[in-house]
Amino acid sequence: MIEQAAQKQAVRRIAMDHVVAGPMLRRWPLLGLPDVWLSGSLLAQVWWNICFDFPSLHGIDDADIIYFDPDDLSEAGEARAADHAALLFADLPIRLDVKNQARVHLWYPDRFGIPIPPYRSARGATKTFPTTVSAVAINDVHLSAPFGLDDFLAPCVRANATLIDRAFYERKSRRWAALWPDLVILPWEDAAQRPTDK
Numbered sequence: 153m154i155e156q157a158a159q160k161q162a163v164r165r166i167a168m169d170h171v172v173a174g175p176m177l178r179r180w181p182l183l184g185l186p187d188v189w190l191s192g193s194l195l196a197q198v199w200w201n202i203c204f205d206f207p208s209l210h211g212i213d214d215a216d217i218i219y220f221d222p223d224d225l226s227e228a229g230e231a232r233a234a235d236h237a238a239l240l241f242a243d244l245p246i247r248l249d250v251k252n253q254a255r256v257h258l259w260y261p262d263r264f265g266i267p268i269p270p271y272r273s274a275r276g277a278t279k280t281f282p283t284t285v286s287a288v289a290i291n292d293v294h295l296s297a298p299f300g301l302d303d304f305l306a307p308c309v310r311a312n313a314t315l316i317d318r319a320f321y322e323r324k325s326r327r328w329a330a331l332w333p334d335l336v337i338l339p340w341e342d343a344a345q346r347p348t349d350k
Contacts, residue, residue, distance in 0.1 A: 159301040163195065167290055170198045171208050172215060172246045180292035182240055185219040185233055187274045189296065191281070191289035192216030192249070200307055200332045211331035214247040218289070220274040222254040230255065253277035268315065280314045282324060284344050287312060299344050308336035311343035 167173040167190075176190060197212045217237055221229065234250035241248060256277065257270045271277040274289070275296045281287040284299035285307070303310050309328060311321040318340045325337045 156301075159305060160295045160297070163199075163288065163297075163301060163304065164290065164295055166199050166202065167195055172212075172244050173198060173290075175244060176215065176241055177290065177292050179240055183217070183219075183233075183237060185217075185221065187220035189218050189274050189278075189289035189291050190215060191218050191274075191278055191286070193283075193286045195288050195290060196283075196285035196304055196307065196309075199304065200335060203307055204332055204334050206332070209245060211328075212246070214249045215241075217248060217250045218253050218274045218277060219250075220253050220271070220277075225252070225255040225258065227255075264315075266315075279312075281312060282316045282321065283312055284310045306336065308338060310338045311340055313340075313343040 167177060173190065173194065180188070180190075192215070194212060194215050197210075198208070200206070201208055201210050201212075219233065221233075224230075230250065230252045233252065234248065237248050237250050253271045253274045253276075257268050261267045268280075275298075278287040278289050278296060279298045284303045287298050288301065288304055289296045297304070299310075299312065309325060311318075321340055321343070328335060329337055
């Protein structure tokens with residue numbers, strides 16, 4: 153339990169010291185969105201840049217802001233949330249990707265070809281994210297790591313086979329290997345099977 157708490161504290165420090173993640177988290181309550189988290193690959197890539205001595209924004213495409221609002225499943229509602237976030241973080245050198253996880257099941261089959269059940273929370277959605285490191289989520293109060301933080305801190309990339317297939321994982325891995333050549337990327341056969349709910 154102490155090790156887990158120490159790991160979470162270390163990841164929070166990594167985020168708070170970053171030129172993008174830190175200012176975002178300090179303004180987080182101003183988003184005003186329900187069940188809202190900074191997630192996706194941003195935090196892992198921040199750490200990889202520290203580990204491999206790259207500039208702080210090297211290889212970082214965007215910042216994923218996920219939230220859960222079952223009372224507004226409209227595209228317009230999601231667009232309003234994205235516009236508000238864009239204004240709030242306009243001074244930061246990052247593209248934002250804002251998604252209401254309560255409505256993912258509405259568009260996922262058209263985009264990826266398979267139906268998924270509705271998520272019950274934003275944190276629950278992270279359990280299906282493509283890798284164990286992209287499942288790590290943080291906000292101004294909490295840090296969620298459904299697969300633990302060992303892979304994150306190693307650092308190494310491990311597939312989460314819950315939704316993605318081998319081809320998707322290998323495409324993502326090739327991009328990351330080109331940007332972070334010393335990153336340990338585990339083969340598809342070592343994919344995580346179940347979250348531990350940490």
